[in-house]
Amino acid sequence: MPSYEELKAELVEISSILERFPQEVRPQVYELLVSEFLGRSTGSGASPEKPKEPKSKQAPKPKQETACGTTPSRRKPRVSRESYSIDRDLALTGDESTPSFKQFVDEKRPRSSAEFNAVAVYYLKKLLGIGQATLDHVYTCYAEANRKPPENFRQSFIDTKNKKGWVEFDDSGNLDIPHRGVVFVEHDLPHSKGEDK
Numbered sequence: 001m002p003s004y005e006e007l008k009a010e011l012v013e014i015s016s017i018l019e020r021f022p023q024e025v026r027p028q029v030y031e032l033l034v035s036e037f038l039g040r041s042t043g044s045g046a047s048p049e050k051p052k053e054p055k056s057k058q059a060p061k062p063k064q065e066t067a068c069g070t071t072p073s074r075r076k077p078r079v080s081r082e083s084y085s086i087d088r089d090l091a092l093t094g095d096e097s098t099p100s101f102k103q104f105v106d107e108k109r110p111r112s113s114a115e116f117n118a119v120a121v122y123y124l125k126k127l128l129g130i131g132q133a134t135l136d137h138v139y140t141c142y143a144e145a146n147r148k149p150p151e152n153f154r155q156s157f158i159d160t161k162n163k164k165g166w167v168e169f170d171d172s173g174n175l176d177i178p179h180r181g182v183v184f185v186e187h188d189l190p191h192s193k194g195e196d197k
Contacts, residue, residue, distance in 0.1 A: 010037050082153050084139035091128075092144045098127050105145045109190040113150045116142070117157055118166035121177045122185040133175040 014033045018026050094100035099107070104123050110116040120141040124133040135154060142149040150156040157169045166181035177185075 007037075084136050084149075084153060086143050087136050087140045090137055090140050092141065101141055101144050105147075107190070108185060111191070113156045114160040114164050114166065115189065116145075116147065117160045118164070118177070118181045118185055119189065121167045121175045122181060124175070125177045126182070135173045135175070138175065 014030065014037075017033065018029060021029050092101035094103065101120075101123055104127070105116075105119060108119050110119045117138065120138045121133055123141070124130045124137055130137065135157070138157075139149060139153065154173070157167060157175065160167045161169045164180075164184075165178065166184050168176035168178050
């Protein structure tokens with residue numbers, strides 16, 4: 001008989017496997033996986049003669065591979081599912097009264113992603129007067145400046161907000177520039193030549 005901890009761990013794994021099956025077959029899949037784990041045959045009741053834990057613990061994995069066509073891994077890092085697009089309607093070329101975004105970036109010379117985020121949101125909110133700046137808008141700014149966006153794009157704004165206080169960022173992905181960010185962009189950029197990064 002498996003220990004409480006083994007059973008608990010197995011039930012957590014079984015629940016993640018069940019999510020990959022249609023609702024109508026989940027009860028049968030659950031019965032099959034629990035029976036295999038406990039060393040019982042699926043057609044009859046308990047059969048205590050085969051409680052070999054290593055084999056019974058590994059039994060559900062081949063079934064999962066066959067049903068889903070993929071090999072699960074508990075320690076696999078989460079793949080970023082973020083997706084942003086360039087806003088073709090966003091005018092970043094400037095006019096007589098407003099510099100282009102490229103000119104503004106060249107003037108401010110942001111070094112880090114956090115600094116670039118602050119510069120982009122400042123430009124969108126203060127110079128272009130966009131009411132609701134979004135991650136797509138800033139993604140477009142990265143493209144306009146020919147700069148590679150951070151791998152964890154959304155997280156970079158959370159970090160810019162929480163660690164630096166240069167942007168405001170809500171759960172819907174709307175961006176704003178608080179007073180601290182305005183002061184940073186207007187007075188601290190570009191960095192003086194002897195200033196550390």
